[in-house]
Amino acid sequence: SVIDVTSIVKTIDISRIVNGVYTEEDCALIGAACRSPGFFHISNHGIPKNTIERFDEMVRAFFDLPLEEKLRIRRTEDNSRGFAHDELTKRTLDLKELYDYGHTNPDKSPCVDGINQLPDLPGFHEAISEYYEECNKVSACLLRAIAKSLKLEPTAFDASFGENHTSYLRLNKYPVKPGVELWTDNRSNPDEQQEEESDSNSRKLLGVNRHFDAGALTVLRQDDKVSSLQVNVNAHNPSEGPHWVDVSPVKDALTINVGDMIQVLTNNEYKAPEHRVLASRNATRYSAPFFYNPNFEATIEPQLAGEGQKKYSKFSWLHFRLSRFAGDHKDTGYKDIQIADFRINNK
Ligand SMILES: O=C(O)CCC(=O)C(=O)O
Numbered sequence: 001s002v003i004d005v006t007s008i009v010k011t012i013d014i015s016r017i018v019n020g021v022y023t024e025e026d027c028a029l030i031g032a033a034c035r036s037p038g039f040f041h042i043s044n045h046g047i048p049k050n051t052i053e054r055f056d057e058m059v060r061a062f063f064d065l066p067l068e069e070k071l072r073i074r075r076t077e078d079n080s081r082g083f084a085h086d087e088l089t090k091r092t093l094d095l096k097e098l099y100d101y102g103h104t105n106p107d108k109s110p111c112v113d114g115i116n117q118l119p120d121l122p123g124f125h126e127a128i129s130e131y132y133e134e135c136n137k138v139s140a141c142l143l144r145a146i147a148k149s150l151k152l153e154p155t156a157f158d159a160s161f162g163e164n165h166t167s168y169l170r171l172n173k174y175p176v177k178p179g180v181e182l183w184t185d186n187r188s189n190p191d192e193q194q195e196e197e198s199d200s201n202s203r204k205l206l207g208v209n210r211h212f213d214a215g216a217l218t219v220l221r222q223d224d225k226v227s228s229l230q231v232n233v234n235a236h237n238p239s240e241g242p243h244w245v246d247v248s249p250v251k252d253a254l255t256i257n258v259g260d261m262i263q264v265l266t267n268n269e270y271k272a273p274e275h276r277v278l279a280s281r282n283a284t285r286y287s288a289p290f291f292y293n294p295n296f297e298a299t300i301e302p303q304l305a306g307e308g309q310k311k312y313s314k315f316s317w318l319h320f321r322l323s324r325f326a327g328d329h330k331d332t333g334y335k336d337i338q339i340a341d342f343r344i345n346n347k
C-alpha cells in the first residue's frame with residue numbers, strides 16, 4: 001500500500017527494536033512521534049501474518065454470534081472482562097459493541113480486575129491469546145525504545161510492568177446504524193461548540209467519545225478499509241480549539257499511541273493524545289486496541305525528574321484503573337478519574 005508521507009502520523013519500521021536492538025536513530029524516531037502527535041504506525045513488528053489473520057477472523061466471528069451468547073458473557077460491576085454494548089466514555093453512550101480480555105497471572109491466581117469469560121466459539125481463545133501475547137512482546141520493546149529516546153536506560157520503566165501486568169485486549173465493532181444520523185458529514189468541520197455541551201445530542205453520533213487512554217501504550221489493530229479514528233492535535237494547547245486529524249489505517253501496520261501512564265512516567269515529556277472514533281454510516285468497522293498496562297502492584301510517579309521537579313505525585317495504578325472502570329460501566333454521576341487529579345500545583 002502507499003504510505004501517506006503527508007500524514008502527521010508517521011510509519012516507523014521497528015524490525016530492530018523488536019529484536020532487542022535499540023539504536024539512537026530508531027529511538028529518536030519513536031521519541032519524536034511520542035512527543036507529537038502521540039500516535040504512530042509500526043511496520044515490521046514481527047507479529048506473524050497468520051496470527052493476525054486468525055485473530056481478525058475470530059473478531060468477526062465473535063460479533064456474529066447471537067446476542068444471547070454474547071450477553072451470557074457480559075461484563076458486570078464485579079468483572080470488568082467480557083462483552084458489553086453499553087459502554088460509557090465521558091458519561092455518554094458509545095455506538096459500539098465490545099469484548100474485553102485480560103491477563104491471566106502466571107500463578108493462575110484470580111486477577112484483581114476480573115476473570116476472562118469465553119464465548120462458545122471454537123478457536124477463539126487460542127487466536128486471541130496468541131495475538132495478545134504478541135502485542136505484549138511488542139509493547140515491552142516499544143517501552144524500552146521510549147525510555148532510551150529520553151536518554152534513560154532502556155529498562156528504566158520495566159519495574160512497573162513485567163509478569164503481573166494488567167494489560168487487556170479489547171475487540172470493538174462499530175455497527176452501521178441505518179436511520180440514525182451519524183457523524184460522517186462535514187467531518188472536517190464538526191460543530192465543536194455543540195460537542196462541548198454536556199448533554200449534547202452530537203455525542204450520541206460518535207463511535208467513541210473524545211478521551212485519553214489510561215494505560216501506558218495502546219497497540220491498535222484497525223480495519224484497513226474504514227478510517228474513522230481521529231486525534232485532537234490541540235489537546236495540550238488550551239489556547240487553541242480542538243483540531244481533529246484522521247489517523248487512517250496503514251496496511252499491515254499497527255497503530256500505536258501513548259497513554260496517561262507514559263505521560264506521568266516521563267513527567268509530561270510525552271503526553272497522551274486525545275482521540276475519538278466517528279461513527280460510520282456506510283460500513284461496519286472492527287478494531288482491536290491492546291492496552292499495555294502496569295502491573296497491579298505498581299505505584300506510578302515520574303522517572304525523569306528529580307524531587308521538586310516532579311509534576312505528579314505518586315499514585316497506585318490499580319486504584320486508577322479500577323476507578324476508571326467504575327465510570328465506564330455505569331454513569332456514577334462523577335467525572336472520570338484523570339491523571340490531572342495527581343498534578344502537583346504549579347508544576
Ligand atoms: O477503535 C479505535 O480505533 C480506537 C478505540 C479507542 O480509542 C479505545 O477503545 O480506547
Ligand SMILES: [Fe+2]
Nearest residue numbers: 211212213275
Ligand atoms: Fe482510546
